[in-house]
Amino acid sequence: MLGVCLRGAHATVRKNCVRSPLTPLQSYRCYSTSRSSGASRVVALGLVTVGGGVGGTLLYSKWDPKFRAAVEKNVPYSDWLLGLALGPAPEDARLPVRKQVELNQPPSMLDKPKTDPKAKSQKSVKEAAEASGPESSLVPPPPAQSIQEASAEATQIISAISEVPSVPATCDSEAAAETAAVASAEPLKERPVDEVTARLVQQDQEEEKLLASLSSRLEDSLASSAKATLQAIGAQEVALQAVTQHTRKLKDAMEAEAPSDEKSTQWKELEAALAERTAAVKDATTTLSKANEALEGLKSVINQAKGQKVAAARPLILAAEENLHQMVVDLDKVVSKVRSAESEAKVVSQYTELVNEAKQQFQREVSSLTPEIQANWKGLTGKLSVDDLNALIAHAHRRIDQLNRELAEQRVREQIHIEAALEQQKVEDHKVLDAAVTTAMGHVKEEARLNLEQKLAELREVMEAEMRTQLRRQAAAHTDHVRDVLKVQEQELRAEAEQVLNSKILDQETRYRQLTQEQLDNFTLDMNAAYARLKGIEEAIDSHAVAEETAREAHQLWLSVEALSYALKSAGADSPSMPLEDAAEAVRASCHDDFCSALASALPQESLQRGVYSEASLRARFNALRSLARRVALIDESRNSLYQYFLSYLQAALLFEDQQEAPPSQLSGADLDPFKLLSYASYCLEHGDLELAAKLVNQLRGEARRVVEDWLTEARLTLETRQVVSLLSAYANAAGLGTTQAP
C-alpha cells in the first residue's frame, strides 16, 4: 500500500513536472512542491491507514473475545490498550457451570469425624455462607439453609461416626436439589476434600483456642475467686474468733470479781480485744466484698462461657459452677457463723451495757450519798466514816428492798416477759429461718441444677456412645457387605486374570520355543559355517605353510645362487674367483628338483675347484694377448719356421687395424683375418660381450689360436659358469616369483 502511495506520489510528481516544465528553477520548484504535497499526502494516507487498522482491531476485538484473546497473546501491550479502551476481558464464561454442579454436594465432602454435630452443622452453615458469599450475590434463603443444616447434620453424624466415606442421604440430595432449585443463580463451588479438611482443622483449631481461652479465663477467675473466698473465709474465721474472744472476755470481765488492778488490765485487754474485733470485722467485711466481687466475676465469666456455647467447655463450666456454688455455700456458712457470733456478742454487749448502766446508777447513787467516795469503793475499807457507813447501809437496805420488789415484779411478769421474748425470739427465728431457708433453697436449687446439668451431660454422652455403636454396627454391616462383594469381584477378576495369564504364558512358551529353535538353527548354521571356515583356514594355513616352505626353499635357492654369483664376483683383477665348490654345494643342497640339481651339477669342475676369472681380468688378459696373437698371426701348421715368425712380427708391426671394430652379424670369409677378428673381439670385449668375443677368438687358427687357447678355455669356463649361474638365478627368481602370492 505504501508502495502504491509512493508510486502515486511519483506519478503525480512526474505529471506535475510534465505539466509545468522547462526552467530548472521551475522544475526544482515543481519537484519540491510536488514532492512536499506528495509526501504530506503519503503521510496522511499512512496515518489514516494505521488509525483505521487500530480502530478496526478494537471494534472486532470488542465483538469477538477470541480475537481479542489472540491479539492480546500475540501483540505485546495490547492487553493494556484493549483494557483501557474496552474494559477488562470477560473471563467467567468458563467457571459458572462447574461451580453450579459442585456446590450441589457440599455436605458430602465433609467426611472428617467430628464429636459435636451441632457445632459442626453451625460450621457448615458458616462454610456454606462463606462459599456462597464470594461466589454469588444471592444469600441462600433460610428454609433452604435450615434444610441444608439438617441434612448437613445428618450426613455429618453418619460420616462422623464411621470411617467409610459417606454417601449423601436422599434427604440430603433432596435438600441439595431444593437448594439448587431455590438458589438457582448461585454459583456454588464444591470445595475439594483437602480444603474441607483444612477448614475443619482450622475450626478445630479455633475451637481449641476458644476453649483454651475460656478454660484459662475460667481457671483464672476460679483461682482468683477461690483465693478471695478463702481469704474471706479466713478473715471471717478470724473475725469470728475475735468476736468470740471479745465476748468471752467481756463475759469474764462482767462476771469475774477481780481486784481493781486486774480489772484494769482486764479492761485494757477487753479494749484491745474490742479493737481487734473491730479490725477483724472490718477486714472480714472487705474480704467478703472482695470475695463476692470475685464470685460475681466468676459467675459472669461462666455465663459468658455458656453464651459462647463451646461444646468441650461444658464440663469445665459445670465444674466451675460447682466450685462457685461450693464457695458461695462456704462463704454463706461462715458469714452466718460470724453473724451468730456477732448477735451473741451484741447480746453480751447489751448485758454489759446494762450492767454498766446499773453500776453507773449505783455509783451515782453512792456518790450522791457520799460524794467524797470514789467509784472504786471496794478498796476503801478504812476511809469511810460511821455515818457514811450507816447511810451506805441504809441505802443498801433501801436498794435491796427496791430490788426485791423489782424481783417480785419481775417474777410476776416473768411469764409475760418470757412469752414476749419467746415471741420476739420466734419472730427473729422465723426471719432467720426464712433467710436460712431461702439461702438453703437457693443452694439446693443450684445443686440440683448442677446435678441436672451433669446428668444431662452424662446422658448425652451415653446417647452419643449408643449412637456411635449403632452406626458402627451399620458400618460393620456395610463393610461386611462390601467385603463380600469385593471377595466375589476378586474371584471373578482372579479367574479372568488367570485366564489371561495362561494365554499369555502359552504365547510366551510358543514364542520361546520358536526362538530357541531359531537360535539352535542359527547356532548350527554358524557352527557349520565356522567349521567350514576353520577347515578352509586350516587348508589355507597348510597351503600357506607349503607355499612358505617352497618360498623358503626358493629363497634358500636364490640365496645360494646369489652366494654363487657373489662368489663369481669375488674374482680379483688377475686372480680367479674362489672355488665355487662350497657355493655349488650349497646350491645343490638347496635344490629340490632335477632341473636345479642338473644345473648345479653342470658347473664345470674347473670352476668348482679353481674358480673362474672375471670378465675384467679376461679383458685385460686379452688386451695383452692381442698383441701376441697379432705377432704370431702368420704362423700356423705350414708356416712355422723362425723366418715366418719374423715375418709375422713384421706384419704385426706394420699392419694397422682398428683397435675395435664392430663385428658384423654374419662373418664373411674376409672377416676371418686374425687382425679383424681380434679387433672384433676387442670391440665385443669392450662392450662386455664375452661370448661373441670368445666365438670370434675361436675362429683364430694356427699359432694365434694356440696362444689364445688358454684364454679361450678360461673364457669358455667363465661363460659356462656364468651361464649356469644365470640359469640358476633365473630359475631361482622364477621359483621365488612363483611362490610369492600375487596380491
Place this chain on the structure above:
Amino acid sequence: MSEKELGKKWDRCLADGVIKLGTGLGLGIVFSVLFFKRRTWPISLGSGAGLGMAYANCQNNLRSHYLQHRIEAVCFRTASCW
C-alpha cells in the same frame, strides 16, 4: 698360460742361443786357439754352428707343437707308430 708359452719359448730360444753361441764361440775360440792357431774361422764356425744350432733348436721348439700333431695325425692315419 698358453700365451706365456711363446714367451717361454722365446726365452729358451734366446737362452739357448746365447748358450750355444757362447759355447760355439768358446769352442771356436778354444779350437782356434788350440788347434787352429788362432784363426778366426773356428770361432766363426763355432759361433755360427752354435747360432745355427740355436736357431734350429728354437725353430724346432716353436714347431714342436705342430710336429707332434702331425706325428699323431700320421700315426693315426697309418696306425703304426712307436
